[in-house]
Structure formats: structure tokens, C-alpha cells
Amino acid sequence: MKSKSKLFLILAAACLAGWAFITIIPLYWMIVGSVQDSAASASFRPEMLPGALSVAPYERFFGKTAAWRWLANSLLISTVLTITNVFFASLAGYAFSKLKFPGSKTVFWLLLSTMMIPAQVTLIPLYILIVNVFNLGDSYTAIILPTAVTAGNIFLMKQYMSSLPTSLIHAARIDACSEFGIFWKVILPLAKPGLAVLAIFTFVASWNEFFWPFLITNSAEMRTIQVGLASFVFAESTDYGAIMAGATVGALPMLILFFSLQRYFLQGITIGAVKG
Secondary structure (H helix, E strand, O other), X not given: OHHHHHHHHHHHHHHHHHHHHXXXXXXXXXXXXXXXXXXXXXXXXXXXXXXXXXXXXXXHHHHHOOHHHHHHHHHHHHHHHHHHHHHHHHHHHHHHHHOOOOOHHHHHHHHHHHHHOOHHHHHHHHHHHHHHHOOOOOOHHHHHHHHOOOHHHHHHHHHHHOOOOHHHHHHHHHOOOOHHHHHHHHHHHHOHHHHHHHHHHHHHHHHHOOHHHHHHOOOHHHOOHHHHHHHHHXXXXXXXXXXXXXXXXXXXXXXXXXXXXXXXXXXXXXXHHOOO
């Protein structure tokens, strides 16, 4: 039995190592291609070990585009969406998990049912609502408003807050603490791990979002880094070195965030598995 288990572990480790290698190849080629000239990065047989390194692709990318504005837009939008989702999702999660009000279960299940609807189905009515009804097209508000809080984040916080002790809430009510005071002074300090996971996942999703900002923005000044890269591809379809430099710039903050806070990413895999 021990020999079989060791053999299984060796095979599993080999499969995981092979899969990790295959997964890393595109990322490695993106980084390598960003420090080569265009001819080398566009070659049919790319140089996986470049002979000479160059920062010219980065100079062309920042020189030909409004890259700094795109990065600032992505940072602003991702930060605002992280703050709004953390605040509103934690409020809703507290209400659904700890407060008893008429129709709470019905409202919660209706909210969850919206997660079953594909996003593509609501894009056209959402676009018409934002652009034609509210006249908010090509603005930060148009990008932020539809995902200021999401049903998935509310579900995440509801599941996490269900695991917090209700006795502390009863004790705070006996001490004449208001409901918002209980939420602010009792619940939020206890929910810091869940809030951290929610903030990280929201920031990453907002930073990587492409289709909605691409659909709702018209001017180059309102583009995020992901949308800017797409427009740069269409305008400069042969400058692969600069394109890869831009892709590296757009991916670098997420790589730093992941390796700095990877334990929170791992927590996010199981944080919603708490029985509510």
C-alpha cells in the first residue's frame, strides 16, 4: 500500500509540474518578448533565451499611447469598486446572516438567482439604460455603477458572517448599541479575513475586466489598461514587442498582488463553503 501511495504521489507531482510548466510558458514568452525587438518577438521560432535585452518596446508603448492615463484609470476604477463592494456587500451580508426580517430568505434567493443569468443577456438593456436613459456614457460612473456591488460578493459575505458568534451581537444590543454600531464595532473587526479576501478578489476582477469598459467608453482618455491594449493592437498590429510590453505592464500589478497576498487567495477558495 505504501509503495502504491508513493507512486501515486510521484505521478500526481509530475502531472502538476507538467501542467505548471505549460501554464507558465505564455507568461514567460510575454515577458521575454517585451525585452526583444519586434523582429525577434514576431519570429516564427521565437528566442526563448534572448541574446540581447532592450527596453525599446517599453519606450514605444509609453511613447505611442496614453499608457499612464490607462493605468491611472484602472487603478481608480478598481479601487472605487473594491471600496463599494466591501462596504455594501458586508452590509448586506450582515443583514442576511444576522438580522431577521420578513421576506429575508425570499430576497436572498432572488438575489442568488441573478447569478444564474449570463452577463451577456443583460449587456444590451444595461447599455441602453446607462447611455440612453441616464446619459452616463463614456464616464467613470458608467464603468463603476453596474458592479458597485455584486450578488456573488454579497453571498460570500453572508456565508462568512454566518460563522460569526451571534452571542456578541446580543451582548451589544443589551449594552444599547445601535444596529449600525454593532456592524461597525463588532462585526467588521471580526470579519477582517473575509473582507480582505473580498477586497483582493474584487480588485483583481475589476483590474482584469475588459468587455464592459470596452463597450461603454469611446474616448482614449477613459480607457483602462486592458481596453487600451486592445485598441493599441488594432492600431499597431505589427509592433509585437510594444504589445507584449504593454501586456507585461498590465499584468505586473496582479502578479505582485498575488505573490504578496497568496494566502488570502487560498482562503478565498473555501471561504464561501461555511454552512449558513
